Amino acid sequence: AQTVTQSQPEMSVQEAETVTLSCTYDTSESDYYLFWYKQPPSRQMILVIRQEAYKQQNATENRFSVNFQKAAKSFSLKISDSQLGDAAMYFCAYRSAGTDYGNKLVFGAGTILRVKS
């Protein structure tokens, strides 16, 4: 079974600075998808960025980018120019591209991001 590990329970960053959230995963599959979700106090899971495992190029969405290291099974999220609105819980998630597990998302335990003004 796949597992996702987020080793940082909590991180802090100064407004306008850069922060990196870590994520590692374990799988025997070669084709899969990885995601970062943001969950503010409103509880809604908001997709931040996604990465297809077959793509070598790291995904980028405005101030958010990932460092995808397939061999190391690492998928970190970098937030540049941090804003107060970035404060939230961030979850790393894995989804198999095969059919055995359907569309099931496997989540890590999350990292609380605090942004200081």
Add this chain to the structure above:
Amino acid sequence: EAGVVQSPRYKIIEKKQPVAFWCNPISGHNTLYWYRQNLGQGPELLIRYENEEAVDDSQLPKDRFSAERLKGVDSTLKIQPAELGDSAVYLCASSSQGFYGYTFGSGTRLTVV
């Protein structure tokens, strides 16, 4: 386009009482999921529907939990009787066929006292 709608937003019940949660997915999304999120943890899948059919309910505690998705649209998740350990956020999500991302609802926070 309306997102995934869940109700109620909050629910407080006494243990051994029944409770039900409702989810209306995005129009046209044939896949619907119920996740449970315990405090300080990531969500875990309870059940997945493809249209009306429950295709993955291996993590659903069937002695007390039940779910249905009539006509392949709205879904209801029920707990009877509720236990203290059922206190959690229950998230519903939906996706269209072939799409690898989800849209989540805002969840129902259940407190069992």
